Amino acid sequence: MKSPDAFNLAKLPSRAPAEFHKTATLRQMKSVKQELIALQDRLYAENKRSILVVLQGMDASGKDGLIRRVFSGLNPQGVRVHSFKEPTELELAHDFLWRVHQQTPPKGMIHVFNRSHYEDVLVTRVQGLITPEEARRRFVAINNFEKLLQQAGTTVLKFYLHVSEKEQRERLEERVTDPEKRWKYEAGDEDKAKQWPAYRAVYEDVFEHCNPATCPWQLVPADQNWYKAFAVAKTLHDTLVELDPQYPSSKDERPKAEATR
């Protein structure tokens, strides 16, 4: 039974747990990355299972930087990042999972969703584009969809990068003052900072309704880049250790997908 505060984002830590220190964590990150590279190579060669990494977080929670820190160095042939932008007219002419389903990973691959189908129950609600009833229907559809992927051999890892209201405001302000970050600034960034409480509410709703034991959210403290990258890399690493993918004994033995239909 979850405590009433289980998904209270105002009380969720946004900074690394006390036992983590930057220098030691960065050193540990190096060895985790080395192992990750080897494990991914085996996943790709084995060609039997796949991994979907779903990254969500408010604006300026550092999704782009995290992708660079965690996935650079892996064999790009086995990793694909897909960023979901504002839907096109064609995409909106279909059900909300249509464009997302097309980008799910085939066997052997790791796909990373930089934003995802969850935006369809987040930004759409903050902007009032869908009703609460439609949101509830979508929660069910999302749970069904993730189950379908899991049954087909895809491990679904969902990360929420949690920045505090204060940290988010500072990062959005840096986009104005820091010349190297200026390119990320866009009109409306000032308003985004004010939307923290609105996003908090819809995220809490997602964590309540799309969080089955078989496909849980990982809530990652994200005020410090070194910690959040480590947390995500370590989870991915441990998942791969668990999957324990094996090299086929020859190219002929590498299963064609037919064999697992």
Added chain:
Amino acid sequence: MKSPDAFNLAKLPSRAPAEFHKTATLRQMKSVKQELIALQDRLYAENKRSILVVLQGMDASGKDGLIRRVFSGLNPQGVRVHSFKEPTELELAHDFLWRVHQQTPPKGMIHVFNRSHYEDVLVTRVQGLITPEEARRRFVAINNFEKLLQQAGTTVLKFYLHVSEKEQRERLEERVTDPEKRWKYEAGDEDKAKQWPAYRAVYEDVFEHCNPATCPWQLVPADQNWYKAFAVAKTLHDTLVELDPQYPSSKDERPKAEATR
């Protein structure tokens, strides 16, 4: 409550009900087609809803001919037929609904599936490629999938073209003897006739598990081409009359999909 024989294909009529006569039905078909053309034009112009026609039937049940009879004459810009063949290696590397979801109709369109996601619980079972447990998981996934489409404004019409064991055998034999049908013959056609009972069993299972009141199967007697085409055209016609699509008052008023997100 369904009778125990509700889906007993051996007892299901494969010939037109007694009140239908060929000449009169062909005449009625002409007027149904005329109205269908007008209704489809409105569906396309309105750009708010869509229709998915799922066609299933055993080999030689006449799916190709039916598509020609029912859909020729409609505006091809608003109709798309998709034939699902043996899955490719890329398709098999994803969940079974991945390739199907890509072909669902956007708003304004009628899509016709010549064979469909149902093959993944039919031929796969006759050939022993999936376990009964996997079949049951797929039944649930199919029901969820069709519900997702319906919630996004797609009407899903599912037709099973029912040929008797005897009629199927005769049609398969004609492929050998009739020079105009010879091109349809392929090695193994003789075996297909023997598989009628095996297909009957898996079809009956589908009609039991993927037949919610909100998305029922239409079992169409299909030994006579003139009747089955009429039955499908009339159902599509009546569905469109029910949807009652309206012309927008101007091109600007034609809704962009955004409006209905």
